[in-house]
Amino acid sequence: MATAAGGANGDDDAKPVGWSTVLSSPAPPLSSTDGAGDSPARAPTPDSARAAHILTPTESAADDAWAAVSAGRPWADVAAETSTCPSASSGGDLGWFRRGSMVPAFEEVAFGHPVGTVVKVRTAFGWHLVTVTGARAGVASATVQQLAERLAAPGPPPQLIDVREAGELEAASLSAATHVPMSELSGGGAGTALATLEAMDKDAETYVLCHHGIRSRSVADALVRGGWARVINVEGGIHAYATEVDPSVGTY
Helix, strand or coil: CCECCCCCCCCHHHCCCCCEEEEECCCCCCCCECCCCCCECCCCCEEEEEEEEEEECCHHHHHHHHHHHHCCCCHHHHHHHHCCCHHHHHCCEEEEEECCCCCHHHHHHHHHCCCCCEEEEEECCEEEEEEEEEEEECCEEECHHHHHHHHHCCCCCCEEEECCCHHHHHHCCCCCCEECCHHHHHCCCCCCHHHHHHCCCCCCEEEEECCCCCHHHHHHHHHHHCCCCEEEEECCHHHHHHHHCCHHHCCC
8 A cells, every 4th residue: 555644735636546644553462472482473364344434525624534533523423524425424434344345545444454543545536534443354264173172172162053954963963063054044044043143152263064164164154244253164074073083973
């Protein structure tokens, strides 16, 4: 992303689409390690972001809006009064969006800065004040060996969702799994599947399992879109678990 410093009321024509500058940054997080050395642990790449913005036709109007926010006025109030985007009625909140949903300059701001950052950026639509309000990773993957190690580890176990059908459970199953058949989810939530999901913790570490890892990936993607924070698809599914970890589970 092109960034530059400039005067508060610089010449709009001198700054091309894509020009941006950071107005406010959150405090840097304390370094953490993953236990394997002194290297800081790396956060997953965000798959979705959330942001609010104030859209104005000129840079000077954007600067005036930022001055109001900096002076203590609530962002939502300034957005409602100033922004020319329909999102003004909701305080400028754009909700969650995935990569490819926004114009490139806006996307670079939303995905390229940590939560809490405020950036001024020019796009083809005008001048935006953008505050990054959320970021979440996409679906992670785990081998069946990693799942087995996690289930055997001390401490609270992770959530494990089995999305296969009832007849499949009779042939092979893991006792730690919660049954949430995919057919009920894709069929509009018939049965108890949705109620089962609603009773679970959306912020907890959650593994998703099926026969070979294909259906579980679809459900895992849907969970992430629904706001689940730590979703992990089990590669190879229960078939791989039975053939590579525990033959007593059985195959079919």
